[in-house]
Amino acid sequence: MERVPIEPVSVPHLAGLSPADTGNPPIGPLVKAPAPVLAPQIIGARGLAKTYPNGQRVFAGVDLDIRADQRVALIGSNGAGKSTLLKCLIGLLPTTLGEITTLGERFLAASSAAQLTRLRRQIGFVFQNHGLVGRQSVLTNVIQGKLGLPGSWRAFHHALAPQHWREEAMAVLAEVRLADKAGARADQLSGGQAQRVAIARALIRRPRLLIADEPAASLDPAVGRDIMRIFSDLARDHGITLVYTTHDMQHALDYSDRIVALKGGKVHFDRPTARVTARDMEGVFHG
Amino acid sequence: MADAAAAPAARPLPPSRLPSMSPLTFTLIVVVAALFLASMGQVAPSPEKLANGLPRMAELVGRMLPPNTDPGFLQRMGWRILETLQIALVGTVFGVLISLPMGWLAARGISPLGALRHFPRALVSLFRTVPDLVWALLFVSTLGLGAVAGTMTIVVDTIGFCGRFFAEAMEEADKKPQEALHAIGANRVSVLLGAILPDVMPTLINSSLFALEKAVRASVVLGLVGAGGIGQELKVAFDLFQYRNASAIILAIFVIVLAMEFLTDRLRAKFQ
Numbered sequence: 001m002e003r004v005p006i007e008p009v010s011v012p013h014l015a016g017l018s019p020a021d022t023g024n025p026p027i028g029p030l031v032k033a034p035a036p037v038l039a040p041q042i043i044g045a046r047g048l049a050k051t052y053p054n055g056q057r058v059f060a061g062v063d064l065d066i067r068a069d070q071r072v073a074l075i076g077s078n079g080a081g082k083s084t085l086l087k088c089l090i091g092l093l094p095t096t097l098g099e100i101t102t103l104g105e106r107f108l109a110a111s112s113a114a115q116l117t118r119l120r121r122q123i124g125f126v127f128q129n130h131g132l133v134g135r136q137s138v139l140t141n142v143i144q145g146k147l148g149l150p151g152s153w154r155a156f157h158h159a160l161a162p163q164h165w166r167e168e169a170m171a172v173l174a175e176v177r178l179a180d181k182a183g184a185r186a187d188q189l190s191g192g193q194a195q196r197v198a199i200a201r202a203l204i205r206r207p208r209l210l211i212a213d214e215p216a217a218s219l220d221p222a223v224g225r226d227i228m229r230i231f232s233d234l235a236r237d238h239g240i241t242l243v244y245t246t247h248d249m250q251h252a253l254d255y256s257d258r259i260v261a262l263k264g265g266k267v268h269f270d271r272p273t274a275r276v277t278a279r280d281m282e283g284v285f286h287g
Numbered sequence: 288m289a290d291a292a293a294a295p296a297a298r299p300l301p302p303s304r305l306p307s308m309s310p311l312t313f314t315l316i317v318v319v320a321a322l323f324l325a326s327m328g329q330v331a332p333s334p335e336k337l338a339n340g341l342p343r344m345a346e347l348v349g350r351m352l353p354p355n356t357d358p359g360f361l362q363r364m365g366w367r368i369l370e371t372l373q374i375a376l377v378g379t380v381f382g383v384l385i386s387l388p389m390g391w392l393a394a395r396g397i398s399p400l401g402a403l404r405h406f407p408r409a410l411v412s413l414f415r416t417v418p419d420l421v422w423a424l425l426f427v428s429t430l431g432l433g434a435v436a437g438t439m440t441i442v443v444d445t446i447g448f449c450g451r452f453f454a455e456a457m458e459e460a461d462k463k464p465q466e467a468l469h470a471i472g473a474n475r476v477s478v479l480l481g482a483i484l485p486d487v488m489p490t491l492i493n494s495s496l497f498a499l500e501k502a503v504r505a506s507v508v509l510g511l512v513g514a515g516g517i518g519q520e521l522k523v524a525f526d527l528f529q530y531r532n533a534s535a536i537i538l539a540i541f542v543i544v545l546a547m548e549f550l551t552d553r554l555r556a557k558f559q
Contacts, residue, residue, distance in 0.1 A: 092470065120472035131467030135485045144481050148472025156481035198467075205471065 039067040041101065042209055042241045043089050048098035050084055058084050059265040062098070066258075068208075071235055071242040073252035073273070076262035077285050082245035083213050085262065089243075090123055090211060091116045103208060120148055124202030124240075126231075128214035130194040134187030138178065138197050141186050142169040145201035165204075172200040176230055192223035199230060203238070210235055212244035216251060224248070228255045249281045351534035360532060364520060368539055371516035374437040374509070375502040381438075382445020382502075383495045389446060390453025391479055397457050399475050408454065415447030419505045423514040434515030441502045441509075449498050456490040457483055492558040496551040503547045507540050517543075 048062040058081040066072055074082045087093040090102055091111030099108050103122050105115045124145070132141045139158040143165055146155035154160045158169070173179045176196040186194060195215060202210055215231060216224030232255040235242035246252050252259050252273070259276050261268040261284040268284055269276070308316075355361075389407050391397065398404035422443050426436035464482040473481065484491070510518025517536060524533040 117472055120470070123471075125467065125470050127463070127467060127470075129463050131463045133464040133482050133485050134461070135488060136481075140481075144468060144473075145471065147468055147477045147481060148474075153477065156477050 039069055042066050042068050042070075042103060043243070044101040045089060046099045048085070048088065048100065049096045050081070050088055050093070051096045057265055059262065060097075062262075062267055064089070064260065064267075064270070066241065066243060068241055069236075069239055070258055071232055071256045072244075072258045072260060073256035074243065074245045074260050074262065075247065075249070075252045075281075075284055076245075076268075077247060080262040081265060082247075082262055086211060086213060086243065086245055090209075091119050117148075121150075121205075122208045124205050124207035124210045126195070126198045126202050126210070126212040126215050128217045130198035132186040132189075132194055132197055132201075134185065136186055137182065138173065138184050138186055138189070139166070139169055139182040141197055142173060142200045142204055145204040149205065169200070169204055172203045173197075175203065175234060176200045190223075191219050192227060195219065195223075195227050196230060199227075199234065203234060206238075207240060210240045210242045210244075212242070214245055214247070216246070216248065224251065225254075231255065247285075249285070253281070347530065350530040353531065354535035354538055355529075355531040356535070360535070364517070364536060364539060367510075367517040367520045368543060370434055371506045371510075371518075371543070372503065374434050374441055374506040374514075374516050375499065378438045378441025378506070379445050379495070379499045379502045382442045383449055383498065385442070386446050386449035386453050387491075389450040390457055391483075393450065393454040394457040395454075397460075397475075397479075397483065407450075411447055411450035411454070413447075414443050415451060417447075419444045420508070420512055423509045423512045427513045432513040432515075437506055437509040437514035437516055440514055441506060444505060445498045445502060448501065449494050452494040453487075453491060456487040456494070460486040489558055493555055496555050500547050500551045504544055507544070 043064060043066040045062060045064040048064075049060040050058040051060075052058065062085065074086060076082045084093060088095045089100060091100070091105070091107060094110035096109070099106065100111075101107075103119060105111065105119055107115055111119065133144070136144075137158060140156075143155050143158050143161045146152045146161075146165060149155075154162065155165065158166060161169075170179055170182060173182055176199050178193060178196055178200065181189065181193065181197075186197060189197065199215075210231075212231060216227045219227060228251045231242065231244070234240070242256075244256075253276065256273050258271070259273050260270045261280070263284055269280060389411055392400055393404050393408040393411060395404065398407075400407070419440055423436060423440040426439045430436045430439060460483045464486065465478050468478045468482050506516045506518075508518050510516040510520065511522050513519065517540060521533060521536045521540075524530070524536060
């Protein structure tokens with residue numbers, strides 16, 4: 001496995017160089033370079049391993065360090081363990097070995113019920129199949145994103161929700177360009193529209209971390225790209241850390257800052273997207 | 288090699304005309320057939336008995352005609368019909384309302400009771416398997432004669448009917464929205480209200496309308512054991528040999544049941 005350390009956010013510095021060395025005119029007294037500033041850690045994992053009760057190993061020896069505001073694509077072929085790893089990282093599934101710290105919650109193997117509750121309040125989810133309630137309106141589906149937050153018992157139907165939630169839901173629907181569909185039933189939407197509603201439902205939670213499991217897998221290529229663009233743009237605009245799984249190489253290259261590739265139950269590579277080559281990607285899925 | 292290629296291929300045989308049967312299945316069929324033939328000899332009407340009964344039936348029909356249209360009697364019958372409908376409606380509404388939590392508690396994979404869900408399920412089965420006239424006798428014995436006993440009978444009967452169908456509908460509800468809401472930390476009640484009930488609402492409405500239709504038919508006969516409604520008037524008419532009253536009541540029952548079937552059919556079509 002080739003690992004590239006996460007590049008710290010830092011300013012260019014001239015420590016140790018004289019003006020003559022650089023060829024630039026002196027610009028005043030030289031100061032010591034500031035320490036590298038790392039964005040806050042969102043997910044940290046050390047030595048993760050997951051084996052099913054029937055003995056089937058999903059992955060082993062996985063280390064991850066995901067920082068705030070990153071858009072991370074988790075790639076791998078079918079059955080590589082992407083979705084399982086994603087669920088383990090947010091405490092929805094227990095691991096067999098290893099230590100995880102997600103959004104400040106540190107747990108070994110399995111998260112406690114209290115940790116899981118705290119984690120869920122800070123995470124937005126989007127699934128491959130949008131998981132909307134078909135017979136409910138789009139507005140109700142978006143407001144249902146509030147369920148699980150404190151005092152959210154009125155969120156199961158828009159008619160019972162407080163007015164400011166209704167307004168907030170309309171605002172996020174506008175962000176995914178579906179405000180005009182607020183009153184439509186969710187089962188009357190196209191696949192792409194339904195997935196945009198699912199994004200709005202995740203956004204209304206104001207999450208720090210947005211988790212998406214194959215968000216564009218069931219959509220045609222054009223709609224899939226549109227969904228990924230919306231995802232990526234909204235995550236960047238709202239300062240949300242985005243972690244998503246995909247087996248579409250182009251989606252990973254176009255809509256992430258960093259790619260983590262799983263292969264054979266191991267991290268095959270983990271590096272900034274700008275440094276990932278077509279050959280690297282081919283290596284994940286073939287050979 | 289060449290000979291083998293030239294030989295005509297064996298024609299495949301069609302499968303047997305009758306499905307193959309295990310000895311156990313064959314024995315069971317024989318036993319059931321024997322039971323049926325033995326029972327027919329004992330309880331089925333003989334042509335002779337039917338022939339003897341026909342003149343008496345014709346005589347009874349003659350005494351029933353024309354149905355009584357006396358305004359005083361029609362008014363009394365009207366109140367009884369109204370009471371019958373009230374028993375059916377109130378009993379069904381309460382039965383449906385109780386069936387919702389009962390169905391939820393009994394539904395596999397959804398019930399918060401885990402393995403204990405078999406208790407509400409067994410209770411629903413008990414309500415369903417004991418016939419409504421038996422429940423009516425029990426309630427008349429405990430609550431006294433009249434419409435309240437009839438209403439309680441319909442409540443229990445509706446729970447037995449709807450409780451089972453509601454539980455099955457909830458078990459078959461689309462799992463994906465439920466998983467989506469569970470993942471964000473929604474509790475079981477929120478998942479029930481937000482995802483399960485909206486998904487199964489057409490089935491719930493359908494079952495409830497069937498229950499109402501069934502309750503109207505049941506409440507008509509509950510009066511025969513003293514549990515109120517038009518049935519009580521019918522029993523009195525037969526007991527006092529007032530056959531013209533009886534025919535008017537039978538006609539009224541026919542119209543009510545037909546009207547209820549028409550109404551519930553229309554409502555079912557609307558909620559599909």
